[in-house]
Amino acid sequence: MxxxxxxxxxxxxxxxxxxxxxxxxxxxxxxxxxxxxxxxxxxxxxxxxxxxxxxxxxxxxxxxxxxxxxxxxxxxxxxxxxxxxxxxxxxxxxxxxxxxxxxxxxxxxxxxxxxxxxxxxxYPESDMAIRLANRLVSTSILDSIELTGDIAIAELKLTHKIAGQTVLQANLRKKYNINIIALEQEGVTTTDITPDKVLMVDDKLVVVGKRINIKKFEEFLTGLR
CATH class of the missing domain: 3.40.50.720 (NAD(P)-binding Rossmann-like Domain)
Known part of the structure; x- marks a missing residue:
């Protein structure tokens, strides 16, 4: 062969x-x-x-x-x-x-x-079940991937709580200790995200960090914090 x-x-x-x-x-x-x-x-x-x-x-x-x-x-x-x-x-x-x-x-x-x-x-079935559960219990998290330890990658839908702010003003690294790795805005996805980029309602933001910190950011977006 x-x-x-x-x-x-x-x-x-x-x-x-x-x-x-x-x-x-x-x-x-x-x-x-x-x-x-x-x-x-x-x-x-x-x-x-x-x-x-x-x-x-x-x-x-x-x-x-x-x-x-x-x-x-x-x-x-x-x-x-x-x-x-x-x-x-x-x-x-x-x-x-x-x-x-x-x-x-x-x-x-x-x-x-x-x-x-x-x-x-x-563990395909277990991983898919976790991802589906995260989507069902959250109004902002669109999808998530569990990495090793307590680290995850999550895609979140932005709300009015952050709309109009630049990436620098949002300062997610300092406030929530999470990092932005991609942004989808008006159907266009980019990983080249500058500090002066303005975030808008319904933008999709992909972040990486500890699950507990992503959860805090998600709660902020939905007005729970």
Whole structure:
């Protein structure tokens, strides 16, 4: 297959809903993707996006090497439901020297095992549930991503409480210890935000900082503080 090919950016093992969406999004972004699954129909569905899509009957080390998974810079193992297969496949990929291995987990117990063997772990269902909950309980937070520790990235909709102020006048770094990383204004998004930029009602502001500080800013926007 791809045994002697030079480095490929991403390898994806497993074409469930999570794996397929991941492969599709990466390919649409112009990234080179190697995809493996035991279901021929699923592999056929992804072949219009990548030539490197192969049907594999097993996920032992020999089969993975023959497919060329060791040539990938990052491999994502998307087999959360079959815990034993997930762990063994992840272990095989790590033992092949892939620089970065990410594994999907459906429970924290499974995730702890995957972390102990050297993988980064993602919890798609849990992460999506947290993001949805944040949107449901907040009138200003449009979306949020939980990072390590107590740090988060959040997108907030600005209200009259801050409208008309410049970024310098709002001074979010000093008042709330959060940093602006992007601004969407009148449908245009930018990361080049100058101190004299005037903020307006319904602007979307993307900030990063401690969750408790983002919450304080959100409460200010909604008039709770």
């Amino acid at each position: 791809l045994q002697h090919k030079s480095t490929i950016e991403f390898g994806i093992i497993g074409l469930g809903r999570f794996g397929f969406a991941l492969a599709e999004t990466l390919a649409d972004a112009g990234k080179e993707v190697l995809v493996l699954d035991n279901n021929e129909n699923k592999v056929k569905q992804i072949r219009h996006l990548t030539d490197n899509a192969f049907v594999v009957g097993a996920l032992d080390k020999e089969t993975l090497e023959d497919a060329g998974i060791q040539n990938c810079g990052t491999v994502i193992v998307c087999i959360g439901e079959k815990i034993d297969v997930s762990i063994l496949t992840t272990l095989n990929v790590i033992s092949m020297g892939v620089p970065r291995v990410i594994a999907k987990a459906i429970s924290y117990e499974q995730g702890r095992v995957l972390e102990k063997i050297g993988a980064e772990v993602v």
